[in-house]
Amino acid sequence: MAALDPSVVINIAAEYTGKKAFTQADKATQQLSKSVKNLAKGFGLIFGVQAAKQAVRAFAADDKAARTLSKTLDNLGLAFADPATKVFIADLERQYAVLDDQLRPAFQKLITTTGDFNKSQDLLKTALDLSAMSGIDVVTVAGDLSRAYAGNTRGILKYGLGITKAELATMDFDEILTRVAKVSSGQAQLAADSLSGSIAQLSLASANAAESLGKDLIQALTTLGGTGGLPKTLGLIESVASAIGDAIVGLSRLIQLVIIFGSGNPLESIKDAAAFRKLFEAEDAAQRMAEKGGGGFSSYNAKKAADALALKSAKALAAEAKKAAAAELAKTKAKKDQAALDKAALALAKGVDVFDMDKIQLNAAILSSTQALGKATSQTQLLSIANDLVRLTIKRDMLVLEDAIAAKDAEGATAAAKKLNTDIAILGTLSGQSLKLANIKTILESILPKSLIDLANLDAAIAKIIEMNRLQGTKTLVPANTPNAVIPTVITPTVTPTATAATGGKLGTITQAETTILLQTALGTDALFEYWEAATAAANAAADLLDYQNAQNEAAFKASSLFNAGATVNISAGVIASPDEFARMVQKAVQNANRFGNNLDYAGGL
Amino acid sequence: MPVEVKGALELRKAIKKFSPDLAKETRKELANLLAPIVKNARGFIPAEAPLSGWGKAATTTGRFPIWDSKAAKSGIGYKTSPSRPNNKGFRALARITNVSAAGTIYETAGRINPNGREQVGRLGSKKEGRSSNPQAGKQFIDAINSDGLIVDANNQTGAGKRSPKMKGRAIFRAWANDGGKTNAAVLKAIENSKVKFYDALGVK
Numbered sequence: 001m002a003a004l005d006p007s008v009v010i011n012i013a014a015e016y017t018g019k020k021a022f023t024q025a026d027k028a029t030q031q032l033s034k035s036v037k038n039l040a041k042g043f044g045l046i047f048g049v050q051a052a053k054q055a056v057r058a059f060a061a062d063d064k065a066a067r068t069l070s071k072t073l074d075n076l077g078l079a080f081a082d083p084a085t086k087v088f089i090a091d092l093e094r095q096y097a098v099l100d101d102q103l104r105p106a107f108q109k110l111i112t113t114t115g116d117f118n119k120s121q122d123l124l125k126t127a128l129d130l131s132a133m134s135g136i137d138v139v140t141v142a143g144d145l146s147r148a149y150a151g152n153t154r155g156i157l158k159y160g161l162g163i164t165k166a167e168l169a170t171m172d173f174d175e176i177l178t179r180v181a182k183v184s185s186g187q188a189q190l191a192a193d194s195l196s197g198s199i200a201q202l203s204l205a206s207a208n209a210a211e212s213l214g215k216d217l218i219q220a221l222t223t224l225g226g227t228g229g230l231p232k233t234l235g236l237i238e239s240v241a242s243a244i245g246d247a248i249v250g251l252s253r254l255i256q257l258v259i260i261f262g263s264g265n266p267l268e269s270i271k272d273a274a275a276f277r278k279l280f281e282a283e284d285a286a287q288r289m290a291e292k293g294g295g296g297f298s299s300y301n302a303k304k305a306a307d308a309l310a311l312k313s314a315k316a317l318a319a320e321a322k323k324a325a326a327a328e329l330a331k332t333k334a335k336k337d338q339a340a341l342d343k344a345a346l347a348l349a350k351g352v353d354v355f356d357m358d359k360i361q362l363n364a365a366i367l368s369s370t371q372a373l374g375k376a377t378s379q380t381q382l383l384s385i386a387n388d389l390v391r392l393t394i395k396r397d398m399l400v401l402e403d404a405i406a407a408k409d410a411e412g413a414t415a416a417a418k419k420l421n422t423d424i425a426i427l428g429t430l431s432g433q434s435l436k437l438a439n440i441k442t443i444l445e446s447i448l449p450k451s452l453i454d455l456a457n458l459d460a461a462i463a464k465i466i467e468m469n470r471l472q473g474t475k476t477l478v479p480a481n482t483p484n485a486v487i488p489t490v491i492t493p494t495v496t497p498t499a500t501a502a503t504g505g506k507l508g509t510i511t512q513a514e515t516t517i518l519l520q521t522a523l524g525t526d527a528l529f530e531y532w533e534a535a536t537a538a539a540n541a542a543a544d545l546l547d548y549q550n551a552q553n554e555a556a557f558k559a560s561s562l563f564n565a566g567a568t569v570n571i572s573a574g575v576i577a578s579p580d581e582f583a584r585m586v587q588k589a590v591q592n593a594n595r596f597g598n599n600l601d602y603a604g605g606l
Numbered sequence: 607m608p609v610e611v612k613g614a615l616e617l618r619k620a621i622k623k624f625s626p627d628l629a630k631e632t633r634k635e636l637a638n639l640l641a642p643i644v645k646n647a648r649g650f651i652p653a654e655a656p657l658s659g660w661g662k663a664a665t666t667t668g669r670f671p672i673w674d675s676k677a678a679k680s681g682i683g684y685k686t687s688p689s690r691p692n693n694k695g696f697r698a699l700a701r702i703t704n705v706s707a708a709g710t711i712y713e714t715a716g717r718i719n720p721n722g723r724e725q726v727g728r729l730g731s732k733k734e735g736r737s738s739n740p741q742a743g744k745q746f747i748d749a750i751n752s753d754g755l756i757v758d759a760n761n762q763t764g765a766g767k768r769s770p771k772m773k774g775r776a777i778f779r780a781w782a783n784d785g786g787k788t789n790a791a792v793l794k795a796i797e798n799s800k801v802k803f804y805d806a807l808g809v810k
Contacts, residue, residue, distance in 0.1 A: 006692060011698035014610055017695055
């Protein structure tokens with residue numbers, strides 16, 4: 001954070017609080033007189049209950065520290081040294097004007113670390129010197145020395161002994177102590193001999209006096225409490241102190257009012273006094289409020305506030321409940337709407353199945369392309385339309401494939417995929433422009449549906465018929481109306497098929513296909529054609545013979561007496577049904593025809 | 607020169623001690639009043655360095671701050687806690703501050719010497735420039751002026767010397783544009799807090 005530059009600040013609503021220099025001077029004065037005040041406090045112990053309390057507390061703290069140190073020594077197995085320690089602490093206190101309140105914790109730290117009474121004594125003296133030199137209290141110094149004794153020398157750096165961190169890391173504890181002694185030796189004694197030391201000695205004496213007085217006061221006040229003992233006595237002291245405190249506050253306010261009225265302008269003084277009165281009333285009210293534990297300003301106000309709070313909470317709860325109900329309602333409506341939408345979507349899906357726009361458009365496009373194909377005037381147009389047509393075909397294949405996949409029809413999907421691949425290959429060929437137009441035509445023919453009624457087909461059929469007639473005209477047949485004609489009984493082909501071992505010597509029983517295969521393999525294609533021509537001629541001759549026999553039979557019949565007598569021939573077909581039964585059958589047939597309809601009439605049409 | 611008030615600090619101490627909620631509310635109210643000024647002031651900080659080379663990292667070991675628009679903008683803020691007394695013994699109840707080094711330079715460059723300090727070379731004193739270019743200061747200020755001119759936010763009326771410290775390009779410009787409305791609103795907020803405090807304590 002950058003420092004605040006006072007020249008780049010906009011101050012809003014400033015208040016004069018006195019010049020800084022005055023404040024500094026005041027602070028300095030306060031600091032200078034602090035020790036004197038403490039001294040005065042010490043000497044003035046006997047003049048107030050507060051001071052008495054301080055004395056008691058001082059004694060209690062001192063007593064506790066002494067007991068703690070004794071216990072520590074006992075725990076360390078140095079209980080024998082307890083009296084000597086007390087004497088040592090008391091001597092140090094007198095010699096260096098350092099309170100035993102500090103010496104005991106410092107010594108405790110050292111003895112705990114070293115476990116050696118004599119060593120701890122020496123270290124405490126060193127700590128006192130270092131403390132006097134650095135201005136750091138002896139407890140902290142003793143703590144740092146303890147840690148250094150245990151190997152942690154980091155704390156020593158702050159005393160400015162002229163040792164670098166690296167040097168300190170390489171030094172052992174004795175070397176450090178030597179260095180400390182060299183730098184700070186005699187500092188404690190020097191400090192004690194100075195004016196400050198003299199004041200400290202006075203403070204020390206007063207503190208010890210306080211402790212002594214405290215000890216006596218405890219004794220006296222315990223007696224004063226009677227059966228209640230010390231707690232009752234302390235309560236009494238608290239009450240007395242509180243009363244004295246109130247009196248002091250009242251006195252200070254009175255003095256403040258006197259100052260206000262003595263300031264000059266009476267009107268201003270009255271206004272200021274009123275304002276001041278408001279302020280201290282507010283303070284008193286707030287103090288009372290704080291003492292009551294932060295409740296209301298009065299029981300009525302507290303009740304009113306509590307009622308308002310309860311009402312507010314109830315309103316908030318009601319609003320929450322209303323909101324939750326509305327949310328539930330909205331949720332139900334949303335579910336209902338969703339159900340209706342789902343239903344509509346289902347109907348729409350059905351409609352989509354029936355009215356598949358894609359398929360309709362695709363068919364229309366294919367039809368359009370087909371028509372355009374007929375109108376194409378150039379090869380480029382033909383190619384372009386062919387491309388479009390193939391693409392449309394591919395799209396149709398894709399739809400078929402999608403449908404097959406959706407229907408989970410594996411066979412259909414395989415077939416559709418095969419067709420799709422073929423069409424894609426065709427499109428690739430067309431797009432590559434590497435196919436001849438003739439091939440394109442072939443492709444188109446494969447795509448386009450075959451038309452049965454087509455001029456080319458008709459032409460081809462007519463040509464076939466003419467060819468057949470021509471073939472018939474070359475045959476040597478006996479005229480049908482010639483009674484004496486020689487009817488050939490056997491038609492011998494030019495090349496007679498030979499029975500082979502493969503046929504088992506049964507030429508007459510093998511099938512036509514077998515014969516074809518045998519002939520192809522044995523005689524070759526030309527012989528086969530010759531054979532078939534002979535076979536066709538034989539068949540035609542047989543047909544002519546049959547016609548001839550029919551004609552002969554008809555002529556014989558007409559010449560017979562049966563034909564000329566005009567006899568009636570009755571054919572008995574047997575009994576079909578009784579007349580009634582037959583009538584019912586006819587009636588039922590008519591009824592059924594009327595009821596269900598047939599291929600000529602619709603139902604109900606009769 | 608800010609408006610001088612009396613007893614406001616004691617009032618705020620008392621509010622903080624006896625009605626912490628009201629103290630919090632007062633601070634929030636002051637913050638809401640000061641935030642728009644800060645926002646406007648940040649808007650006056652240019653997005654690019656006013657001088658093309660100012661935003662580049664120094665190649666030498668000089669100590670002149672490098673321009674950083676983001677830092678300059680975020681360096682502008684407000685405080686609703688009373689300040690420490692200045693050398694004349696005044697404590698401000700609320701402040702608008704510009705604390706980033708580059709932002710401060712942009713704010714104040716040229717407000718004492720519009721044509722730059724005299725440049726006397728390396729042996730110059732603190733009040734003199736040490737550039738070998740005699741026009742260095744002027745050129746610097748002219749370049750900054752092309753982004754924004756110094757605005758005098760001093761609203762003092764009547765006789766007496768005007769402090770040059772109420773001039774600048776960002777916070778002072780925003781303060782001048784505000785025309786004293788925020789100042790009045792802050793004072794009113796403090797007055798309102800007093801009324802609320804007395805009401806809370808039931809003092810008539």
